[in-house]
Amino acid sequence: MLKPLLECIASMLKRLRSGAARLATEGLRGFCEEHDPGLCLQEATRIEEWGYFEEPRPRFPGFFKKCRCLWTVELPPPILESGVDLFRAIRERRSRREYSSEPLDAKLLSTLLYHAAGVRGWELGWPLRHYPSAGGLQPVEVYVVAWRVESLREGLYHYEPDAQRLCAIREAPSRSLITHIALDQEHVGRAPALLILTAMYSRTASKYGARAYRYIHVDLGAVMQNVYLVAEALGLATVAVGAFYDREVCKLLGIDCRWEIPVLIMPIGKRVEGGFTG
Ligand SMILES: Cc1cc2nc3c(=O)[nH]c(=O)nc-3n(C[C@H](O)[C@H](O)[C@H](O)COP(=O)(O)O)c2cc1C
DSSP states (O other): OHHHHHHHHHHHHHHHHHHHHHHHHHHHHHHHHHSOHHHHHHHHTOOOTTTGGGSOOOOOOOSSOOOOOSSEEEOOOOOOOOOOOHHHHHHHOOOOOOBOSSOBOHHHHHHHHHHHHOEEEEETTEEEESSOOGGGOOOEEEEEEESSBTTBOSEEEEEETTTTEEEEEEOOOOHHHHHHHTTTOHHHHHSSEEEEEEEEHHHHHHHHGGGHHHHHHHHHHHHHHHHHHHHHHHTEEEOOBOOSOHHHHHHHHTOOSSSEEEEEEEEEEEBOTTOOOO
């Protein structure tokens, strides 16, 4: 007696909720036609009691993306103690856009990659990382353009954090192409190396649906700050570059610009004291 009644109430509630979701979608369409796309995105990714848990989710693509490698490079073990006080690194961090002409040391690159996005261990089958991540889903991928890195062949690499290894996915792009892609910001094309940070929207959306579009940027911002602070501690220069032609970056990396999206380019090089910041 009680069971059919409960089933009937549940089905009524479901119908009411899907009606509310349909009305909301129609309302959202109207809102998006009238407003800035950024506001539309904000509106579309709100958590509401109805709808949020019913949205379809993409399949979880796994924690570690694997690319087809032309060749691989085992990175040297990272430096684990900098001797630089954390508070001091935070106070002195700047965006630095001038790089020494010396090549970047592979050990420093390894240290930077490890502390930015490396795997420090495992807990209950989940990788532990150096950045907080919504749902522990770890959406950030790192690519490296190596132009002048000691004992590293020029190339465009994908960083494999579970193996502390670089996987070459293609020859290095020209400096002029990268400068063009970064809206003619010449300092980007002058660095010995670049990190390109992307976010796998699919990884986080597999749990959070569209809400993940907000979370992946927060996660990636934490990786960005790791890069800044470790660069500061190692005497390197870096700057977050968010201005670039998305489609051209995606073409370069061979990603779809939808389920995996480029977020930042971070040039890396040895610091020139007194170089331009700001
Ligand atoms: C999301 C984001 C995007 C940015 N994009 C660029 C950029 O395209 N080019 C650039 O030279 N600096 C860029 N910056 C660096 C800022 O200009 C810099 O952080 C700001 O001027 C403050 O200086 P500071 O980092 O030295 O404190 C960006 C920073 C962030 C966080």
